[in-house]
Amino acid sequence: MCLEDALKKSKLIQNIQNDSIYGKLVNDILDEAEVGVHKTQHNLRKRQGWIFITSPDGTTPYHRDQESAHYFHIQGKKTFWLWRVSDRKVVTQEENEFFHGVYGLSKTKYQEACMDNAFEFHIQPGDGVFFPYTAPHMVQSGNEEFSISFSVTHMTDEDFAIRRVYKINQLLRKLGIAPRDQGESRVVDSLKLALH
Numbered sequence: 001m002c003l004e005d006a007l008k009k010s011k012l013i014q015n016i017q018n019d020s021i022y023g024k025l026v027n028d029i030l031d032e033a034e035v036g037v038h039k040t041q042h043n044l045r046k047r048q049g050w051i052f053i054t055s056p057d058g059t060t061p062y063h064r065d066q067e068s069a070h071y072f073h074i075q076g077k078k079t080f081w082l083w084r085v086s087d088r089k090v091v092t093q094e095e096n097e098f099f100h101g102v103y104g105l106s107k108t109k110y111q112e113a114c115m116d117n118a119f120e121f122h123i124q125p126g127d128g129v130f131f132p133y134t135a136p137h138m139v140q141s142g143n144e145e146f147s148i149s150f151s152v153t154h155m156t157d158e159d160f161a162i163r164r165v166y167k168i169n170q171l172l173r174k175l176g177i178a179p180r181d182q183g184e185s186r187v188v189d190s191l192k193l194a195l196h
């Protein structure tokens, strides 16, 4: 029986970092990545590994994830659309507050008008894509064969700080205060983190 017959439809194998062999691979990749980003990002943690097996023509709708991802493509073809999380036409301040505040996606909506702002990647086996922390994306698989990809995800100290500022901003907004957006002022962000 071939892989396609065995699977019949798309599958996500998660938490492969708990396997001894895949766990070493996940850590080796992230240890190497950590060396390359040590000036701006620290303490790569919440380390996880995922295997995506996607049926021909499979789609992953527009969404955001709670971490950064190093995505390695193994079989088939895929098209990715990726947006900057700092693009306020695509991701509003209030959507960010909700997303980080309750870890919810109900305010994360695809907008046709934002396609002009997307980065489009056509990937083949051997290609890779890096997804910055919480950057919106969607995926379309090719129609010829099953696609197989491997992804390693993580968060850093800086990511946790961003999340905390948005959570604080959500609380402030509930109190009737219009908070300054995360990233607008380092001083204000630091004060929020120190006082909370």
Ligand SMILES: [Fe+2]
Residues within 6 Å of the ligand: 063, 064, 065, 137
């Ligand atoms: Fe994703």
